[in-house]
Amino acid sequence: MTSLPTLTAKDFKSDLKPIWCPGCGDFGVLQALYRALAAIGRPPHEIAFISGIGCSSRIPGYTTAYGFNSVHGRALPIAQGIKLARPELLVLAAGGDGDGFSIGGGHVPHAIRRNIDITYIVMDNQIYGLTKGQLSPTSPKGLHTVTSGYGSLENPINPLLYTLAYGAPFVAQGTPADMAGLASILEEAIRYPGFSFVNVQSPCVTYGEECQQVKAQKTKMKPLASLGHDASNLLSALDLSRSYGTELYTGVLYRNPQPPPSMDAQVVERQQRLAQGALPRERILDLFVQK
Amino acid sequence: MTTKGIDFGKLSLKDALDLAVLIEEEARDRYEEFVDQMRQHRTPEASRFFAFMAGNEEKHRAELAERRGELFEDQPVAVTREMVFDVEAPEYDEARAFMTVREALQAAFRAEKKAYAFFSDALRRIPGGDVKVLFEELRQEEIEHQRLVLAELEKTPPDPSIRQDDVADEPAAL
């Protein structure tokens, strides 16, 4: 594993021009991510960045890392396969709230409970942007969209409560309205040894409401540090997470002070332990010899 | 807009100059990103304006860099871009597809005001000496820039009542 502390944000910026609408919150997320990766110092070729489908899922292509813009909702399984196959890589997964919590929702609990050392970044804008403004699993009840013309009848999923309840050892929320804060959160999440989840309130400038945009977020946001929140207190984190949708808490909600061993670390340990017992590959059929 | 890891009370002149260079650099890069965004979204007039602003920021950067070079030659730079966040650079959400030149000017104006506020705030923590002189000068320049932008704004005709947005096609589903 190489570490070059002289990497800058520019080293992570690819030549591909983002297709995002000007004003999209994802620009801020991307910039914050460049900063975080520069601070961590792993070179781009040691980073695998996997996404699903959606506006925010385009993000790997805008970095110089190895990217994999896969299919809708399946970033987490693919990322886990990559990390288990090459545990030495720095593995990131990203997508939107629909990609992650609708079609991809079935994969979230398992990625968390396996505690594989990857960082999952969800750009949560409570809408389906790429496909023209449909309801998303985090859309508030009553929201009028092209698929809920009379107002949504569904209660939204709470990504913060959900991930905490499934046992994620690191859960944070950020917003591009506080770029320095977001870069810090992302850096800390990536450094955390185990599954880390960062929900970013990244507003959609084309389909979102005025009150969701970055300008409004600047006044609404409540940094957890300034509230005196103790991030090692799970119950307190769970309590705060219940205000998802009404309050915009930013910062680390929960950080398990004793990071549980990650699955990938345990796999490596098992591989090392069992290696002596291996038949040479050419003699693998000895497993079936009848004496 | 913020900085990270800078103790203004203990800032050296070299660091202060380097910081100023980085601030201009960040602003220049941001305007260049906006040039690309506007071009991609077929908003040429705003694109041209942002190119003009990028050029301005580059000019300021070059001037400051030259000054730094005269005073400190090849001495290593101790401050990094990672310490600077949207100080003079307009924030990403200032850009909009189909924005008018007037709106672009207003965004630039807000960015200059931010820069002014930054230097004011920093000055409150700088005890004195060369750094104080430098920052006061830079703050003064920001006022100049604001005046220039306002002057441009005055020359710019009011935005038509029909916005491009009203006429433009609906967003595409991708």
Place this chain on the structure above:
Amino acid sequence: MTRDLIIGMAGSGGDGIVSAGESLIAACAAEGYHAIMTKSFGSQIRGGESSCRVRLAIDPVLNPGGALDVAVALNWEDFLKFGAELPVGGETVVIYDSATGVPPEKVPLTGISPSEVFAVPIGEMARKATGTDKAKNTVVLGLLSGWFGIVRDGVMKGMRKKLAKKGAEVLEANERAFQAGIDYAAAHPLRTSRTMEKPARPGVKLLTDGNDICAAAAIFSGCQFFGGYPITPSTEVMQLLTREIWKYGGAVLQAEDEIAGIGAALGASFAGKKSMTATSGPGMSLKTEVLGLASIAELPLVIVNVQRGGPSTGMPTKSEQSDLFQAVFSGHGDVVRPVLAPTTVSDTFDVTVEAFNLAEKYQTPVIVLSDQEIAQRKEVIDPIDTSRFTVVDRLRPNDAELEDYARFRLTDSGVSPISHPGLEGGNYLGAGIEHNEQGDPTASGAMHAKMTAKRFRKLDPLRERTDLFRIEGDPEAPLALISWGSTAGVCREALQLARAERLKVKLLVPYLLHPIAEGVYRRFFESVKAGLVVEQSYQGQLYRLLRTQLDLPKGLRPFCRTGANPFRPREVVDTLREAVLSLQRSVEDARQPQE
């Protein structure tokens, strides 16, 4: 002396009848016989009806065979539930527990007069030997040993190994039960001797099934990741790998669902490791989207489909060959991928190794169409010389290519060198979206045409792979059999029967089902006037697939039916004769003068 014996046994799950079959086949292997064992169950997890067939022979066994030579019924109610699997005929020796109260003249086999019937006090003998009637299956093994001259030493040795932990008393009791069966057989000899010949040169044998040997082949090929989900009848592939793959620096993920399974496997391939998933029909349906992703991202991946009765949940424990259309056609867009099919437990090894080689060489998903029969039947096979296989690795970019690396460079062959995370200079964006040579997303018609052509042309060399076809019989024969998968084993035996009956037949077994090697088929068909495409599907999927791309001889027709109704060599020969007759008739009719 008998050289080939088919034994069928049935009882309830608690009787340990399948366990007896397993002891029997293990003993066969130890003594040097070739053998195949298949099992069949009712729908209860335990304690329902259960049965097994063991066919043992001096020569390699080609398929489970037809009517039984020996039928063992621990009770008639359960035995009769297996009419299709355990067909009794005029040559069958029937052995059953007299405790059923059925007199030998009144055995409930309507319309059949078996050659010999023995009502044996099996339960009583077990009780006398061990104090409980639980050892019935051991008594049965003794009877078989005594009457057919087989496996005496093998069974004893196997019992000692299996019961070692249970203590001397239990072992001795079982040995008594076994001996009781042998003694009974000696006291009541068969009217016509059916003693099995002893193998001349026993040698070492392997005992395994299609699923296990598939997993072993994966390890041999250097597979380092398996992602999958439990589904009958493929789960054993994953299970063997969960025991072994860590020893080779690999990992298994039993994922939360089929999609996550193939997703993780694809990720591992993207990371540069040889990777695999295994499933059955329903899982293939779920995996279809990621299969397409693998194709457009040009990533190597082996997908094993152990076919079972379909559609939907279908018949999880029954074999069928009805997923060929899915393997070839499923997935939206213009997609092509190699499809291979093994025919026996032994060649499942060869085919799986080839699948990994093709996947790596052509940077593509490769589907291996196994079927429940091959996957779950135990087979005693001769050792395989692994030194005759070459293992292929993916083409990686050299230093010069990394200077200006384009992951999807439009090469003449269509294969572009592939990098992986960790390789400096090889950074690229892999994606499901259409892309240019660099991997950047594109919606350009011209580039899409070029990229699609690249993905198709890279597989063209497969059309020349004559080594992935086996032709047996006279190359000029006018009669033909074509068969794939487990059915090929039946047709191999049918070929022997037919030739013994002076029919001029040849057999084509394709291991490569897709892309279609048109040249191979055309050359095969040159001499053919009539024949059958024999396969286990309602639609005759290979027959129809061939018709989409080739002109078939007029007299070549499908002989196909749904699963859980296996083909037997005899009926294949009879149906072939019918096909010939009907062709002759139509030729004669055409010659008749107009009335």
